Amino acid sequence: MPERDVLIRSRAPLRISFAGGGTDVSPYSDERGGAVISSTIDRYAFCSISPRKDKEITIRSLDYGREERWKANGMLQYDGNLDLIKAVLNHFDVKQGADMFLHCDAPPGSGLGGSSTVIVSILGAVAEWLNEPISQYEMARLAYKLERTELGFKGGRQDQYAAVFGGFNFMEFRGEETIVTPLRIRSDVLHELHYNMLLCYTGKTRDGANIIDDQTKGVIDKKEDVIAALDNARRLAYDTKDALMKGDIRRMGLLLNESWEHKKKFTQKITNERVDTIYRTAMENGAIGGKISGAGGGGFMFFICEYDKKHIVADELAKLDVHITNFNFDKHGLQTWRYWK
Structure with a gap:
């Protein structure tokens, strides 16, 4: 029986924030503590990975109408082009080739937590591809670290946690600590x-x-x-x-x-x-x-x-x-x- 090719896919939901947005942004959240109540909605960021047998990585981003090709043989340099993907591949030190396809149900700058949701989707797909189990809290913390610290993208902490956990959540931010309380609503x-x-x-x-x-x-x-x-x-x-x-x-x-x-x-x-x-x-x-x-x-x-x-x-x-x-x-x-x- 011929060997079949596998596709790895992921999707992470976008969110709307009902109250508390802005209090999850440092230094306010570090000094005074923050709180947010939000819900995810049925609009998603998607990532698809088709493994290759060589070391070439091809990226197609539908939202930016861009295609890039790299070699999986070292650290990828950040240059403003698809850096979210590069940060994830660098973190996992990916040495295998793959074709990757990304798209999001909302345009960049939508205010629905798009960039954070995209990086969560990429992380989920790459972790699944490499068989790297990651807990929900670890996934959200890693997404925050790569987006905010590694790449220097401005923003707070709520988006990454919303995309990972999903549903209605009450989040509290105390310094470096984030507590997510899922809400059971009738x-x-x-x-x-x-x-x-x-x-x-x-x-x-x-x-x-x-x-x-x-x-x-x-x-x-x-x-x-x-x-x-x-x-x-x-x-x-x-x-x-x-x-x-x-x-x-x-x-x-x-x-x-x-x-x-x-x-x-x-x-x-x-x-x-x-x-x-x-x-x-x-x-x-x-x-x-x-x-x-x-x-x-x-x-x-x-x-x-x-x-x-x-x-x-x-x-x-x-x-x-x-x-x-x-x-x-x-x-x-x-x-x-x-x-x-």
Whole structure:
């Protein structure tokens, strides 16, 4: 019987953060502790690996429309081209050849935790390929280390853990320690939350690094308004968790609105005229609360609406060239599998 070729695949889910985003970013999280409540959604970053018999590595990235070829015979140099993949291959000291294909369901700069989700997906696929068992916490810590420390990409800690664990999670950040508490939420509450939610794409991606730089500078410079806003964001993560566990969707919407008001105080770059127009239009037509996803400046936004006015909000946002995105919640986190061709 002829030998069949194997394909290794992985997928990691993107996330939306309901409250506490920004408090997972150093130095705030190191000095004062952070907290975030988030959920993963059914939008994914995918990685496929087809092993080769030689030492050539070919990478195709659908999102960037780029193809690269390297030799698996030493450390790969970082040059701004597909460095997330290079960091993973360098970590595992890969000496085998493979064809790799990557794509993500959201564009770069979407605010859904894309780059962190991509590196988690790559790590999962490569670990499966090399038969390297890694625990969930180890996987998330490694993803954070490679993305933030090795490559110097700006951001916090929540995205890597969300992509690995999946589902609704309450995360606490205490210095170098991250504690993930999966939330057991009644199915009727999840259905009702989903029924009342709108996820929409503003059509404008953002540069999260500059926004995070500004926020970090505010903390380093001990700006009282920035630190107070982050303290309130952390508090609202706990309040939002309580509302969710009790099934109080309306209160979640009100807390979401309060979170947005505090988030805008992190830095002036969080919002802009288009984002403000979208938010105001949603609130005037039946939204209870909403916020931008991720660092800010553009990308995806989401709203909790009055159930009988959600369609009105959607129609009015469509007039602003805002794309309403159908979604559902994901509960599985990182998944890997093998397929024999």
